[in-house]
Amino acid sequence: MRFSNFDEIAQYLDEQGLFHMDLTLARVEAFARSFGPPGFLIAHVAGTNGKGSTAAFLERLSREHGVRTGLYTSPHFLNVRERVLVDGLALDPEAWVEAANEVHAFAGAEDLTYFEFLTCLAVSIFRRCGVQLAVMEAGLGGKYDAVRAFDANVSVLTHIGLDHMQVLGSTLAYIARDKAHVIRPGTPAFTAEQQAEVEEVLQARARSVGTELTVARPYAREVGMRGAHQQANAGLALAAWSTLADELGVPRRVDREERAMQEAFIPGRLQYVREDGVTWMLDGAHNEPALRALADAVDKEGVCPESMVVSCMRDKDLERMVPLLHDICAGRILCPSLPWYERMLPGQELAEALGTNAEACGTPEQAFQEAASGVGPVLICGSLYLLAEFYKLYPEHLTRTMA
Numbered sequence: 031m032r033f034s035n036f037d038e039i040a041q042y043l044d045e046q047g048l049f050h051m052d053l054t055l056a057r058v059e060a061f062a063r064s065f066g067p068p069g070f071l072i073a074h075v076a077g078t079n080g081k082g083s084t085a086a087f088l089e090r091l092s093r094e095h096g097v098r099t100g101l102y103t104s105p106h107f108l109n110v111r112e113r114v115l116v117d118g119l120a121l122d123p124e125a126w127v128e129a130a131n132e133v134h135a136f137a138g139a140e141d142l143t144y145f146e147f148l149t150c151l152a153v154s155i156f157r158r159c160g161v162q163l164a165v166m167e168a169g170l171g172g173k174y175d176a177v178r179a180f181d182a183n184v185s186v187l188t189h190i191g192l193d194h195m196q197v198l199g200s201t202l203a204y205i206a207r208d209k210a211h212v213i214r215p216g217t218p219a220f221t222a223e224q225q226a227e228v229e230e231v232l233q234a235r236a237r238s239v240g241t242e243l244t245v246a247r248p249y250a251r252e253v254g255m256r257g258a259h260q261q262a263n264a265g266l267a268l269a270a271w272s273t274l275a276d277e278l279g280v281p282r283r284v285d286r287e288e289r290a291m292q293e294a295f296i297p298g299r300l301q302y303v304r305e306d307g308v309t310w311m312l313d314g315a316h317n318e319p320a321l322r323a324l325a326d327a328v329d330k331e332g333v334c335p336e337s338m339v340v341s342c343m344r345d346k347d348l349e350r351m352v353p354l355l356h357d358i359c360a361g362r363i364l365c366p367s368l369p370w371y372e373r374m375l376p377g378q379e380l381a382e383a384l385g386t387n388a389e390a391c392g393t394p395e396q397a398f399q400e401a402a403s404g405v406g407p408v409l410i411c412g413s414l415y416l417l418a419e420f421y422k423l424y425p426e427h428l429t430r431t432m433a
Contacts, residue, residue: 031140033130036111036123042130043110046144048371051170057142058179061150064136067181068153070100070161071277073270074177076168076212077188078205079320080222080263082296083255084188087267088274089165090294093117094286097278100156100164102177104145107297107418108425114152116159129154145169149176162278171198172209183277184270185212187221188263190228191319192347202227210235218273219243222266244269254292256300257327264291295429298417300327303427309407311335312427314414318347321354324411328358336406337362339397341380341416343373348383355384359409363388366397371415394419 033039075085082103089101099117106112111120133139133150142150149166156164166182168175190206198205206228213219213235221232221243229245236243246269248261255263268287275282301312311333315324328335338359342351355363363384365377377390391397394416401408410420421428 031134033127033134036126039126039130040110043144043147046142046147048144050143051145052143053174055174055176055179057138058146058149058176060138061133061136061142062179065150065153068164069157071163071183071274072177072180073163073165073184073186073274074168074182074212075165075186075188076172076175076209077186077222078191078193078209079317079323080188080259080266081167083260083294083299084186084263084267085165085167086296087253087264087291087294088186088270089115089118090290091267091271091287092163092165092274094290094293095275095280095283097280098160098162100152100159100161100166102149102152102156102164102166103296104148104167104169105414107414107421107428110148112428113148114155116155116161121155121159125155125158126151129158146176149179153180163274168209168212173211175212178212182212182214182217184273185214185217185219186266186270187212187219187224187232188266189222189259189319190224191317192350193317193319203231206231207235213239213241213243215239216241220246220266220269220273222246222262223248246270249291251288251291254294255296256302256331257323258330259323259327260299264294297421297428298414300324301427303424305424306402308402308404310420311407311409312417312420313409313411314417315411316342316346316413318350318354321351321358321411325354325358328409333407335359335361335409336404337364337401338409338411339364339366339391339394339401339416340384340410340412341366341368341377341394342375342412344375345373346375348380352384355412356386358411361387361406362401362404364391364397364401365389366391366394366416366419368394368413368415368419374413374415395423398423
């Protein structure tokens, strides 16, 4: 088949199923062999939390130094074209049609999953646009992540914690072993500071493939995105950039690095916006480690949300998340339902699990309206898909805004 417009691509992706997985690298590896060398450097960013933020910092560091840069992240909020950026901008639909047809021309392309197809499409777009560096975020795990089918110049591992345990394993060690596969033979690897058992797994992988794993220290100065965890993400990106700059032959400049740390942005990471006379706090924290980071950031800023709108996926560890959610917000908790996402927990079930102060509240829009009736800050968290419902109402906040 050939795509004649972007709507056909969107329909095709919908038919593939957003959450469909088939854990193997065989299909993307076959595409990579046919596609040949991409013609640009690749930074592969994996981990549990902080992947998107670290990728954003690294992309901005590169761009501030005049490097033509691609960025591949997931999920998207309103339009799938958000996932593939060149020099910080989404491509027009025609560019997607050309790349999609290139991908679909390869034998076996019809068997690619949703994420695999997008990964191949991103690589096609980046080559067509002549990028020098592509910063590519892993989808889930590392061993079978589609990005791993392409040779990378650096491997970057953000904080690793408990999440997606039904797929990756029930312990930190199991999860770390899966994600450690992004560490490739002879390729420089960088990690954020990890728990001891995680670092032990990562170092063992690095030794087994004959490469060095560098533990990056947090960035020592304030950055543009809120929370101490963002300084850790920034420091990790800066460590990786030091190697990439050498490979690109680009002299590093402190002033440009400092500007990148202030200007890097990704929506929904403790983002404060003002709407309807209310301060909204938007954060994609959706597992225990992310909620701990959010709780720490909110506490240090001295902000106490008056109410919270929350939803989460069925596969999340609610037993660990519930006390953290109550620590973050002692007030009213509104739990909407998002039935158009098959993996989302219904609002009534989530409210029952949360107990005190929690109540089911129809649709996300109804929950936002109800929360806006108060006067204090409102926190929206638990799922990036819930944040997407807010951005549908206020799409201008997909770019940086200040409350």
